[in-house]
Amino acid sequence: MAKENNSSAARSVAYWLFQSNFKTLRLRDALRAEALFSFPVRAHTDRIRSGDKVIIWQTGKAQGCYALATVLSDPTVTDPLPEEMPYYREAVETEARVTIRIDYNLWNRPVTAEMLQAAGTVDSFYAGLSGTNYRATEAQFESIASLVAQQDILHEPETEYFINPGFYPPLNLILHGPPGTGKTFRTINHAVAIIENRPLEEVDLEPRTALKKRFDRYQEAGRIDFVTFHQSFAYEDFIEGIKPVVENDQVNYRVEAGIFQKLCRRAAEKVTENAGDWDSVPRFVLIIDEINRGNLPAIFGELISLIEPNKRDGCAEQLRTILPYSKKAFSVPANLYLLGTMNTADRSTESLDIALRRRFSFLEVPSDHTLISELAERPMVAGVDLERLLQAINDRMEALLDEQARIGHAYFLQIRDLDDLRGVFELHILPLLKEYFYHDLAKIGLILGRAFIQDERNATTKFANFDHPYAEEMLHKQRFRLKPVQELEERDFIRIYDPEY
Structure with missing residues (x-):
């Protein structure tokens, strides 16, 4: 029994x-x-x-x-x-x-x-x-x-199937540097390298026209999105918000997803379609130009934690949140890359949110005067050595300010003659110098020399009939004015780096 x-x-x-x-x-x-x-x-x-x-x-x-x-x-x-x-x-x-x-x-x-x-x-x-x-x-x-x-x-060794944040490309990357170093230009190279899972050095060797065509195709296919942050850009534009919609001549309101949520949804769909085969999951890139010009804590909101590499969907410490308007669960997929640019000449750089700063990797795109001889159409224009010119300007700016205060080399790559050089100075170099030195023309004179600055201390002006203890002193104080750029000759530019010319 x-x-x-x-x-x-x-x-x-x-x-x-x-x-x-x-x-x-x-x-x-x-x-x-x-x-x-x-x-x-x-x-x-x-x-x-x-x-x-x-x-x-x-x-x-x-x-x-x-x-x-x-x-x-x-x-x-x-x-x-x-x-x-x-x-x-x-x-x-x-x-x-x-x-x-x-x-x-x-x-x-x-x-x-x-x-x-x-x-x-x-x-x-x-x-x-x-x-x-x-x-x-x-x-x-x-x-x-x-x-x-x-x-x-x-x-079998249990390897992580999500992207390792310690390797290139990091999931959250900001290219930063002085104006005119080609940060936005470089985002195309980085985006294509990320999408195609190739080394950046390899992509850099390709002709620019071919690279740009592939970038455009990826953008049309919805795998790359581009947005520029500014003072008016908000959470409702980036994540989701209630927007007015005209239907049958009546205004209705409905919740609409922002650019970031839309791209996250597309990326997550591809993860789902390729479940179990991470190597086949397509990558997506969101390029955020001028990322530090927006109110970052307000724009990212509760997603400030979700964009961390180990908090992404499918990762070891993944997090989800409930969106405030749609009440839907939301997470950031691990196949979505954030690629930002930041101008170090912009004073708002100093106020970049610390919590957001530590969630991004930073890659400097420095000003490099040596690239002019390699990339410029004409490194020597009307007898002016553009490489030496930029080097002299940047060395003096660093002495007066700091190592971050520089002019980018990209401004000098398309100059073909003296008129082009004058135009670059009038439209780019001089405005940047005014911004760096808060319109202190005396310091700009220390950078460029006497040929660019007119001393008008001997100019006379008659004040109105009024007693002022310092009227005479103010009448004869030293005053400077920028010389019209079109009056500058090649020797004036050469003397920036060769005062004895």
Whole structure:
């Protein structure tokens, strides 16, 4: 009689196929984080019992067996555990579930349908059909366990599948430097390198026209977006806001997603479509020009934490938030890169939010006068050595201010004759110098020399009939005025770097 009871107990172990839809549950992420403790039971609730063995299968493009498990409880109507909730893509209804123990965690090397077919165990195997719970056989379960043992999947190193923030390209990068160093110009190179997953040095070797064409194609395909921050740019433009819409000659209001949320949604869709195959997930780039000109804490809002590399969707410390207008759950996918530019001559640089600053990597794009001889159409114009000219200006600016105060080399790359040089000085160099020195023309004279500054201390002006203790002193005080640029000759520019000329 005892033998019969033992035999009956042995026969009571059943084998099941539990299926997860990748659109509902991020199974791979949950297994990777060891955060899967239960599974819904929507069929065979009267047959699935504690002690049964389970094949956990994900459907979709990356379908396969991602775990083998043991059932630890009979089906009970309950909610998922709090640890499991972040991995569900949509609201979860209270339903019958069983507690499970993961015996073989195959998140990084699933057993695929092709592997099972090669092993000859696909007969009566219902993986891929619509539904959550199907009967499986002991042979199917043991076949998968055998494949696990043969390939030593259990002991494969568990490498992170999201982008390592310690390597180039960082997920959040700001190019910073003086005006005229080509920061916005360089964003095209960086964006293409990110999208194509290629070294930046390799992309830099390509012809500019070919590079720009590919950049434009990626932008048209919705993989690259470009935005410029300014004083009026707000959270409602960047994330989401309530916007007026005219319909049938009536003004209605509705919640509209901003540029960042839209790009996040597109990037997240590609992660979903390529679930289980991170190497095939397309990358997306948002270029934020003049990032420090906006009110950054107000624009980013609660997303200031979500953009951190390890807080991205699918990462070890992922975070989600509920958006204030749409009330939808939101996270930032790990295949979206933020690429900003920042002008160090802009006084708002000093007030860049510290919390945001530490979430970005910074790459300096310095002024380099030596690039003029390599990149300029004509490094020597009307006898003026443009490289030496820029070097002299920047050396003197650094002596008067600091090492960040410089003029960019890009202003000198398209100069073809003396008129072009005059135009660059009138439209770019002199305005920048006025900004740097707060219109102190005497200091600008120390940079450029006497030829650029007129001394009008001997000019006479008659004041109105009024007694003032310093009237005579003010009448004869030293005054300066910029000389009209069109009156400058080549020798005036040469004397900036060669005073003895």
